Amino acid sequence: MLLVPSVTKVGPEKYTLIDANGRKPARQEQGYWTRRFKSRMSNEENLALFYPLEVTDYMDLRHMPRWSYAANEDKKIFWLPQHEYIDAHYYSPQPYRSKKVAIILDIDSNLDVARMREMGIPLPRTITGRPPHNADDHNSCRPHLVYWLHRPVWGNRRKDMNLYNDVCERLANLIGRLCYVERINTPTTKNPAKRIYGTENPFYHVIEGDLREWGLEELSDAIDDCEAALEAEDAIC
Known part of the structure; x- marks a missing residue:
């Protein structure tokens, strides 16, 4: 044998x-x-066998780097391998300026998620905020919004990068109707898969939005539709 x-x-x-x-x-x-x-x-399908479900549901492992920036509650940033930074309080899915795999919005106020849905604003995959005492799926406290992209945007492709920057600005302006958008594409973002040490409980208050991977053109069209609907509504009022 x-x-x-x-x-x-x-x-x-x-x-x-x-x-x-x-x-x-x-x-x-x-x-x-x-x-x-x-x-x-390195295949996402196989990593799903080792990582918690929150990691594979909330992150796009296909495009995430093997090494990236990460930080814990003290916000001191370190350069860590993927199997370590996915367990940090904060991490960076795109540490390089030459490659964009997501659009990240840092909200420095409360966000009415229910109103965001009513207005037809395109939703990110995750809305990761502080855990308030009255946490629910309709409101989030100082959240980070992460829109994962279907394919990376490379810095040497000027047309794609210009579209990426335009979509970022328009998306921030749209969401700015509801809250204060402090920054676009922060160095690190709140980790939606982070758990309280020694438990299965999430560290942050995470609201699931649209789990799709957005195409830039698709997201731009969705913003167009939302802007047109809001303009029509304002005209009636």
């Missing part, structure tokens, strides 16, 4: 083969299996 070596993880990005006698295989074969499993483990 042919005995297939078993695979054992020996580090964050390192795997080893052990045969039935507990011996490692030849160096060349070992290198093949290490590369093969590193590739497989």
Whole structure:
């Protein structure tokens, strides 16, 4: 009977083969299996087996970097690998200026999410705010809004980057009708998957919005529709 070596993880990005006698295989074969499993483990579908559901539901692991900025409650920023920064209080899904994978809005006031839905404003995947005593799905306290994009926007593609910046500004102006938008694309954002240490309870108050990955043109069209509806409403009033 042919005995297939078993695979054992020996580090964050390192795997080893052990045969039935507990011996490692030849160096060349070992290198093949290490590369093969590193590739497989980088797949979002496989990571879902190891990370909490909140991570794979609220983040877009396909476009997130292997290393990024992160911070805990003291807001001291560190450069951490992905398996560590996804457990921080704050993290950056886009630490490089040359690659944008999301639109992040920092709200420095309360946000009436129910009114946002009524107005037809495009919703982000997550609205992550402070946990008020009367937390519900209709209001959020000083939240961060994250709109994940269907594909990255690269800085060397001027047309795409101009559209990205335009959508960011228009989206901020639209949401600014309801609250105070302090900043667009902050260095770090509140982690919607963060749990209270030693428990399964979320650290932040998270409201799920639209779970889709937005295309820039699609999001721009949605903003057009909302602006047109609001202008018509203002004209009637």
